[in-house]
Amino acid sequence: MSEYWSLRFAQEGMIWGSEPSPTAQAARDIFRQHNVKSVLVPGAGYGRNTKVFSDEFKTLGIELSEDALKMAAEWDPKSHFISGSVLDPISEVQVDAVYCYDVLHLFLEEDRRRLVANCLEQLRPDGLLYFTSFSDEDANNGCGTLLEPGTYEYKEGKYAHFFSEEDLRQHFAGTKIITTGSCVETLCGPLGKKHQYILRYIVARKSALSK
Numbered sequence: 001m002s003e004y005w006s007l008r009f010a011q012e013g014m015i016w017g018s019e020p021s022p023t024a025q026a027a028r029d030i031f032r033q034h035n036v037k038s039v040l041v042p043g044a045g046y047g048r049n050t051k052v053f054s055d056e057f058k059t060l061g062i063e064l065s066e067d068a069l070k071m072a073a074e075w076d077p078k079s080h081f082i083s084g085s086v087l088d089p090i091s092e093v094q095v096d097a098v099y100c101y102d103v104l105h106l107f108l109e110e111d112r113r114r115l116v117a118n119c120l121e122q123l124r125p126d127g128l129l130y131f132t133s134f135s136d137e138d139a140n141n142g143c144g145t146l147l148e149p150g151t152y153e154y155k156e157g158k159y160a161h162f163f164s165e166e167d168l169r170q171h172f173a174g175t176k177i178i179t180t181g182s183c184v185e186t187l188c189g190p191l192g193k194k195h196q197y198i199l200r201y202i203v204a205r206k207s208a209l210s211k
Contacts, residue, residue, distance in 0.1 A: 015045075015046075016045075016048060016187045016188070017048070017187070017188045018048065018075075019048075019188065020048055020049045020051065020052045021048075021049055021101055021132070021185060022183070022185075023101060023130070023132050023183065023185070023199070023201055024049040024052040024053070024099060024101065025052055026130075026201075027052075027053075027097075027099045027130040027203075028052050028053055028056070030128065030130065030203060031053075031057065031096075031097050031099075031128065031130075032056070034096075034097075034128060036057060036096040036097045036128065037057060037058060037096050038057055038058040038059070038060070038095040038096050038097070039053045039057045039058070039059050039060070039095060039096070039097045039098070039099055040059075040060050040061075040062070040093065040095040040097070040098045040099075040119070040122050041053070041059065041060070041061045041062070041079075041098075041099050041100070041101075042061075042062045042086035042098070042100050042103055042115070042118075042119065043062065043063065043064075043086050043100065043101070043102075043103035043106075044061025044062060044063045044068075044072060044079070044081060045063060045065075045068050045072070046068045046071035046072045046075055047061065047071065047072035047073075047075040047076035047079060047081070048075070049099070049101050050072070050076050050079040050081075051075065051076040051078075051079070053079070053099065054076055054078035054079040055078065057096075057097075058080075058095075059076075059078065059079040059080070060079065060080050060081075060082065060093060060095065061076075061079050061080070061081045061082070062081075062082050062084055062085075062086055062090070063081060063082075063083065063084075064083070064084065064085055064086075066083065069081050069083055086100075086103060086115055086118070087107075087111055087114050087115060087118065088118070089118040089121050089122065090122065093122050094122060094123070094124050095122055095123060095124065095127065096123075096124055096127050096128065097123075097127055097128040097129070097130070098119045098122065098123060098127070098128070098129050098130070098131075099130045100115075100119065100129070100130070100131045100132070101132050102132055102133065102134070102199070103115070103133075104116070104131055104132075104133045104161075104171070105133040105134040105160045105161045105162065105163065106159075106160060106161075107161070108147065108148055108151060108161075109148055109151075109161075112161065112171060113171070116131075116171055116172065120175070120206055123206045124206075125206065126205055126206060126207075127205070127206045128178075128203065128204070128205055128206075129172070129175065129202070129203065129204045129205070129206070130201065130202075130203050131168075131172075131201065131202050131204075132185075132199045132200070132201045133161070133163050133168065133199065133200055133201075134160050134161065134162045134163065134197065134198070134199065134200075135162060135163060135182050135198040135199055135200045136150065136162040136163060136164045136167075137182065137198045138162060138197050138198040138199075139197070139198075140152070140154045140160070140162070140197070141162035142162075144159075145159075147159055148161070150162050150163070150164070150167060163200050165180060165200065168180065168200050168202050169202070172202060172204050174207065175204040175205060175206060175207055176204060176205040176206075176207045177202065177203075177204045178203040178204060178205060179202075179203045180200065180201065180202045180203070181200070181201055182198060182199060182200050182201070183198075183199050183201065184196055184197075184198055184199075185197055185198070185199050
């Protein structure tokens with residue numbers, strides 16, 4: 001999977017254009033309401049979404065692709081980017097909020113659990129989580145080779161997990177879930193080609209039971 005994304009960033013550059021996801025703007029508004037000062041963005045890519053936060057919050061992005069990191073440093077110089085895997089916790093980092101866009105569905109179940117646990121470790125007490133992921137209502141759900149329940153290799157070399165409402169909530173068991181929902185996301189690539197897909201999102205708070 002890491003090779004897939006590294007190759008795409010190297011060949012295609014700003015794959016999804018320069019406009020941020022509306023969910024990043026929604027997360028920013030929620031973070032404002034809760035007086036957030038610092039935000040962690042796992043799987044930050046080339047900074048398309050970190051830029052939404054870095055004007056107001058101390059923003060840290062984690063990204064595995066060196067090509068994406070080079071683009072991010074130019075596109076969003078106000079954020080601090082770290083080269084590394086989202087599956088490896090950064091012990092010295094503690095933040096008020098985590099915004100994780102379309103990363104959770106890229107892993108098999110064991111690593112999905114690991115990603116959520118790592119993000120909780122990075123959060124201060126009562127910190128906020130805002131995650132987005134593919135919905136089971138998306139047209140790609142059920143396409144291709146079944147790898148695990150709800151997880152399909154729907155393109156060669158690319159697989160994803162498609163979340164039901166219950167499944168997404170279960171991944172955040174132990175947190176205080178504030179809200180969930182779904183939305184249609186439209187991506188516009190650098191050549192103007194548009195693609196729509198259905199996301200689920202979840203907003204949760206780290207609680208005393210969170211691990």
